Amino acid sequence: MSLTVDRTERFYRIDQLLQARRLVPVREFLDELGISLATFKRDLEYMRERLNAPIVWDRDQNGYRFEE
Numbered sequence: 001m002s003l004t005v006d007r008t009e010r011f012y013r014i015d016q017l018l019q020a021r022r023l024v025p026v027r028e029f030l031d032e033l034g035i036s037l038a039t040f041k042r043d044l045e046y047m048r049e050r051l052n053a054p055i056v057w058d059r060d061q062n063g064y065r066f067e068e
Contacts (some may be wrong), residue, residue: 007043010033010043011043011046011047011051013032013033014029014033014043014044014047014055015047015053016033017029017032018055018064018065018066019066022061022065023058023061023064023065024064024065025054025062025063025064026040026064027042028063029064052059053066054066054067055067
Protein backbone atom coordinates (compact mmCIF):
# COMPACT_ATOMS: atom_id res chain seq x y z
CA MET A 1 0.00 0.00 0.00
CA SER A 2 1.40 3.39 -1.00
CA LEU A 3 1.03 6.37 1.30
CA THR A 4 0.05 9.65 -0.29
CA VAL A 5 2.37 12.48 0.66
CA ASP A 6 0.83 15.94 0.78
CA ARG A 7 2.34 18.79 -1.21
CA THR A 8 4.10 20.53 1.66
CA GLU A 9 5.69 17.26 2.74
CA ARG A 10 6.86 16.67 -0.83
CA PHE A 11 8.51 20.10 -0.93
CA TYR A 12 10.30 19.30 2.32
CA ARG A 13 11.39 15.86 1.07
CA ILE A 14 12.63 17.25 -2.27
CA ASP A 15 14.69 19.80 -0.33
CA GLN A 16 16.06 17.07 1.96
CA LEU A 17 17.09 14.85 -0.94
CA LEU A 18 18.86 17.71 -2.72
CA GLN A 19 20.68 18.79 0.43
CA ALA A 20 21.76 15.25 1.28
CA ARG A 21 23.34 14.65 -2.11
CA ARG A 22 25.10 16.59 -4.79
CA LEU A 23 22.78 15.26 -7.52
CA VAL A 24 19.45 13.42 -7.54
CA PRO A 25 18.12 11.57 -10.62
CA VAL A 26 14.45 12.08 -11.55
CA ARG A 27 13.61 8.39 -11.05
CA GLU A 28 14.82 8.61 -7.45
CA PHE A 29 12.47 11.53 -6.71
CA LEU A 30 9.54 9.71 -8.30
CA ASP A 31 10.22 6.49 -6.40
CA GLU A 32 10.86 8.22 -3.08
CA LEU A 33 7.79 10.45 -3.28
CA GLY A 34 5.45 8.02 -5.06
CA ILE A 35 4.34 10.65 -7.58
CA SER A 36 4.11 11.02 -11.36
CA LEU A 37 6.58 12.94 -13.48
CA ALA A 38 3.93 15.62 -14.13
CA THR A 39 3.38 16.15 -10.39
CA PHE A 40 7.13 16.33 -9.81
CA LYS A 41 7.52 18.97 -12.53
CA ARG A 42 4.67 21.02 -11.04
CA ASP A 43 6.29 20.80 -7.61
CA LEU A 44 9.65 21.94 -8.98
CA GLU A 45 8.04 24.84 -10.82
CA TYR A 46 6.25 25.94 -7.66
CA MET A 47 9.41 25.64 -5.55
CA ARG A 48 11.44 27.66 -8.06
CA GLU A 49 8.88 30.40 -8.66
CA ARG A 50 7.23 30.84 -5.27
CA LEU A 51 9.89 29.63 -2.85
CA ASN A 52 12.91 30.82 -4.88
CA ALA A 53 14.52 27.39 -4.64
CA PRO A 54 17.70 27.36 -6.79
CA ILE A 55 17.00 23.90 -8.26
CA VAL A 56 18.62 23.28 -11.63
CA TRP A 57 18.79 20.41 -14.11
CA ASP A 58 22.35 19.17 -14.69
CA ARG A 59 22.35 17.81 -18.23
CA ASP A 60 25.87 16.38 -17.99
CA GLN A 61 25.09 14.32 -14.90
CA ASN A 62 21.41 13.67 -15.73
CA GLY A 63 19.85 14.85 -12.48
CA TYR A 64 18.68 17.78 -10.37
CA ARG A 65 20.81 19.72 -7.91
CA PHE A 66 20.93 23.02 -6.09
CA GLU A 67 22.65 25.75 -8.10
CA GLU A 68 26.06 26.58 -6.70
